[in-house]
Amino acid sequence: MAQLTDQELAGIAHDFYLSKLNIAEISQKYDLSRYLIAKALEDAENRGIVKIQITHRIKRNQQLEREFQKKFNLKEAFILQSSENKDEDAEAIVNFAAKQIETYLKNAKTIGISWGSTMRGIINDFDEKNLNQLYFVQLLGQAINANRRKNPLAQKAAEKLHVQSLSLPAPLYMLNSDLIMELKREPYFEVIETCYHNLDLLFTGIGTMQSIKVNQFLDRNYVPILFKDIPEEKVAGTIMGRPYDIDGHFFQNFEKHICGVSITDIMKTPIRFCVVRDQFKATALLGALRTGTLTHLVTNDVIANRVLQNMA
8 A cells, every 4th residue: 555645544544434434435435445445544553644533734623524414414524624814724625625526536437517716726726637537517507797708617627637528608597498498409418418417526616696796797687587586685595506595495496597407417416515615605505505415515614613603
């Protein structure tokens, strides 16, 4: 096991001893045999990595992780210990999320990605390498901004890892839902929808009503119609374009206006990472966790504690 670094051994040990993953789950995560995982745990102990605690460059709040796994039925929760520097904390969350997602990329084929500055930061933190088996797919159309054009993040991720990607050249929302049904009949959309049906992993952030309204084009042309029957104060947040309330209920009749991956395909995806680095999104995170759309979470203890406070 000399090829495994101390940090890799620490990750395997943390998954086994603290996250309570079994040998089979860890074997699948790291694409190593069960024997090699068992040997890695032994080596971690021999090297002094496993003692009373697991030594790791980034400290994690193990109690909160277990509590979030239990309360929200998560496969894994990564809750980092915060410092006094908010900017460094936010950067640490993004960097840690990138490394965790990279671990799963080794054993995946089709990866979905949404929009957002957090997602862009994660991609920037990916180590440049060749993962020939991967295919990145854009999960949603673009939230149009008349002032600037954004390159698809799926394309950016693919370029970083030297693999292929598939973009969705469409707006995030369409007022006329019949147009989405017509679009799905196009050969190009049939190809991308096949990818949606076979996602191995997706990663996303969460938004708020404010993040929608700050986009002047959306606020002027879409919000008055799509949200006319939805009280703004009832919107806890949005995930992959979909608004929900604090209890995790998606608002009815909204799904048909979203251009991109369906909620059915989202729920079929076995690994669904959510990364939250903004402490002001605690309410949005609580609602998102209650939707049941997440399997993996990366955040810090300040945000996690605010989530628990909002439950009281």
